[in-house]
Amino acid sequence: MNICEKQHRYASILNNLPDSQSSDEGRHLCAGCAYEKGYSDGLNNQKCKLAELNLPYSQAGTGRHKSAQAAYDLGWQEGNQKYCS
Numbered sequence: 001m002n003i004c005e006k007q008h009r010y011a012s013i014l015n016n017l018p019d020s021q022s023s024d025e026g027r028h029l030c031a032g033c034a035y036e037k038g039y040s041d042g043l044n045n046q047k048c049k050l051a052e053l054n055l056p057y058s059q060a061g062t063g064r065h066k067s068a069q070a071a072y073d074l075g076w077q078e079g080n081q082k083y084c085s
């Protein structure tokens with residue numbers, strides 16, 4: 001199992017995400033990695049399914065128990081604003 005050990009720059013952003021205990025929203029997946037993936041996908045104006053991203057797991061830090069889907073969507077919106085501007 002792949003465990004994320006990055007110090008995510010977006011940790012404070014992740015605080016505002018909803019908690020998730022639902023496996024189909026990416027429970028225990030790293031929300032920080034999901035955010036970064038979403039951001040780069042937004043920049044390229046493409047969207048991936050969470051299951052396709054091959055995200056590492058995270059059991060610690062700000063992103064713990066946060067919805068990886070919500071993190072991806074948030075990053076995507078911010079990246080896509082740059083794509084559109």
Ligand SMILES: [Zn+2]
Pocket residue numbers: 004005006008030031032033034056058
């Ligand atoms: Zn991560």
